[in-house]
Amino acid sequence: MGYDREWLNLWDDPKDDPALYDFYHVRYENWDKVWRKERKPIKDEALTKWYGFEGNDKIKHIYRSAQRSAVMNGQVVEEGYGDLYFDIDKHRDWVTWDTVQGKGLLLVDWLKERLYLEDHEIVPISSGGGFRLMVPAEVMGIRPMVGLNNFYRYIADLATAERDFTVSNDYKGWEINLLDKRIYGDGWVLRLEYTRNNNYNDRRFINPLTMEEFRNSSINEIKKLCREPRLEFVNKLSHFTRSSQAFMAYDQLLYDYLSDQGQLRKAKEKQAELVKESKIRVCLHKVYNEGEKVGARNNTNFVLAVELRRVGMTYDDVLKRLLEWNSRCEEPQDENAVKNTVRSAFKKVYYLTCTSDWVEPLCTCKSSMESCPTYWGKKTKAMGIELVNENKPYYNSIMLFQLGWGKVLSGSEIKVYFAIAEWERKRGRKPGELFVVNHRQLAEEAGVGHGTVGTVLHNLADKKLIKYKPGVGRGASKTASEISRVIPIPKPMRYA
DNA sequence: AGCGCTAGAGGCTTTCTGCC
DNA sequence: GGCAGAAAGCCTCTAGCGCT
Numbered sequence: 001m002g003y004d005r006e007w008l009n010l011w012d013d014p015k016d017d018p019a020l021y022d023f024y025h026v027r028y029e030n031w032d033k034v035w036r037k038e039r040k041p042i043k044d045e046a047l048t049k050w051y052g053f054e055g056n057d058k059i060k061h062i063y064r065s066a067q068r069s070a071v072m073n074g075q076v077v078e079e080g081y082g083d084l085y086f087d088i089d090k091h092r093d094w095v096t097w098d099t100v101q102g103k104g105l106l107l108v109d110w111l112k113e114r115l116y117l118e119d120h121e122i123v124p125i126s127s128g129g130g131f132r133l134m135v136p137a138e139v140m141g142i143r144p145m146v147g148l149n150n151f152y153r154y155i156a157d158l159a160t161a162e163r164d165f166t167v168s169n170d171y172k173g174w175e176i177n178l179l180d181k182r183i184y185g186d187g188w189v190l191r192l193e194y195t196r197n198n199n200y201n202d203r204r205f206i207n208p209l210t211m212e213e214f215r216n217s218s219i220n221e222i223k224k225l226c227r228e229p230r231l232e233f234v235n236k237l238s239h240f241t242r243s244s245q246a247f248m249a250y251d252q253l254l255y256d257y258l259s260d261q262g263q264l265r266k267a268k269e270k271q272a273e274l275v276k277e278s279k280i281r282v283c284l285h286k287v288y289n290e291g292e293k294v295g296a297r298n299n300t301n302f303v304l305a306v307e308l309r310r311v312g313m314t315y316d317d318v319l320k321r322l323l324e325w326n327s328r329c330e331e332p333q334d335e336n337a338v339k340n341t342v343r344s345a346f347k348k349v350y351y352l353t354c355t356s357d358w359v360e361p362l363c364t365c366k367s368s369m370e371s372c373p374t375y376w377g378k379k380t381k382a383m384g385i386e387l388v389n390e391n392k393p394y395y396n397s398i399m400l401f402q403l404g405w406g407k408v409l410s411g412s413e414i415k416v417y418f419a420i421a422e423w424e425r426k427r428g429r430k431p432g433e434l435f436v437v438n439h440r441q442l443a444e445e446a447g448v449g450h451g452t453v454g455t456v457l458h459n460l461a462d463k464k465l466i467k468y469k470p471g472v473g474r475g476a477s478k479t480a481s482e483i484s485r486v487i488p489i490p491k492p493m494r495y496a
Numbered sequence: 497a498g499c500g501c502t503a504g505a506g507g508c509t510t511t512c513t514g515c516c
Numbered sequence: 517g518g519c520a521g522a523a524a525g526c527c528t529c530t531a532g533c534g535c536t
Contacts, residue, residue, distance in 0.1 A: 125497095132497090182533085439506065449523040454506065470506070481506085 084135040084142070084152055086159075087180040095167055095178065097219035100130060103165050103178045105215065107133060110163050114253075115140065116245035119211040126209060126222050134208075136240040140250040153184035154257050161267035279311040281354070283363045288321075291328035301326070301338060303358050305345035315346050409463075416456040417465060419446035420483060432487030434467075439481065457481065464490055 088104050104124070111117050115135070123134045142148075156179060159165070165179040209217070209225065217225070280288065284307050287300060301322060308318045319342045326332050352358045409417070419442055424431060439457075443450040454470075461468035469482040 438504085440504090451507085451524075452522055455522090 083137045084140065084155065085183055086133040086156060087130070087183045088132070088165075088178050089130045089180045099167055100178060101214075103167075104131060104133065106163050106165070107159060107179070108211070110159050111135065114158075114162075115249045117243065121240070121243060121246065122211060124209045124211065124214040126214075131209075131214075131222075138240040139243050139246055141242050141247040142250070149184045151254065151257050153181055155253060156181050156184065158253075158267060276311045276313060280307055281359075284359070287362055288325060291325065291330070299358065300362060301333070301341045302345055303352060303362060305342045306352050306358075309345055315342070318342055318345070413456050413459055415446040415448055416442065416453055417460060417485075420466065420485060424485070432485045434482055434484040436482055442481075457483070 086107055088100055088107070108119075108122055111122055111133070112119075117135065117139065121135065121139045123136065125132045125134055160177065160179055166177050168176075209222065213222075213225065277285070284304060288304055304325065305318055305322055308321060309315075313321070319339065322338055322342055323335060326335075326338050354360070354363055421431070422445060423435060423437060423442070424433065439453040440450045442457075443453045446453065448456075457466070457468045457470070460466045465486055467484045467486065
């Protein structure tokens, strides 16, 4: 690995060293030789073609600032060099700008805390959608090294382990990490003052923002800023100086990374512990924290042991925690008694629900399904799912015909209607509850063609049997259809 | 970042089938 | 032959992904 502590000190400014200066700016020729596939030479013509630079006097400072690594036969074979980038995605309109901006500021805080950076050393760059945070190579004294991308990914992983960049949407049922790590591939990134975005007919610039602008601007204001080139940044982007504190912090991280004593591993372990603890039921967690004052200690001991095992802790973990817990009790038990209890808790798998004789005496929320987020009982309503009684028909096909729909609906309409009801049941939905499905899925369920489903859904909606919002397959956002049955099933209207 | 390609969304058009 | 319902295939379009 290209890691040599003595070597680090010789680099104050890359421009002082001709060899590094060469590396830093344009080393296209050699680069092309080691390129894995036959790629287009990244020459000025390509830049001209892509970015339309030709004849533009305003653009003079083009840096190839992230020449990260070269890969041959799956092996990283050449040193890479580049700015440290973070990519925060907006993910279409799923996530609001406020959220994206908030996560970005979270990352800014983390960078300031971890790498001792100042606001002006972190450059937000946006084209009006998501944005990137760029820490210039000069600031941290980044050295060319083999596998630099992997190290950058490590830094992003560390940030992810220590801060939460996920956003969830319960309705859609997904959770995504806004901090995109795909950018740490084998690619390269240009540091540009501005460029043209070919996706838009108008000129749209990828502009650096000041941290103040980034903090205080709405998405519309940022889009406005992106309309025009901001030449005042040209000099700024060419002249960053090294920060000694950031240099040392970067050095420390690199040492951790290379010596495999990563802070990442520790952070992940700590996070895993927190996750386990968060699964402990609220009332039992309270008992565990506060210790036992009076009452059946042995019972409590056993319940806690089973609970800690349930959330995924090992025998040693549980024993250690319970011994510690026991010592906090007003009248501690003998250590051997605790060991015996833990051993019996691990003899077989116990299911101690909130309403069981063991847990109920300890339960302070009195097994209230509505109020307790960690309620665990036979009914799963507290988890947002109401069990469907399999014995009771959730839709009554006979009723559909008794109401007279049999004479009104075509064969495929009846098939599709029943498929909707079946879909409800399979997903654990209540009759009439809204769900999302695409035509082809429904067609498979109904045993009809997908084209038919499109027609039939409109018909059923016209007849007020369902509510139907067609999905958008060829619009700005791709979504499936939203369907809900009208319950109770209405009577058919008379058709002239 | 841009470029190029693909998957997959619903709609549209054509073809097939059965009935009168 | 005329008609209607259904199926199949094609069309159009964009987000997402991999590559550069």
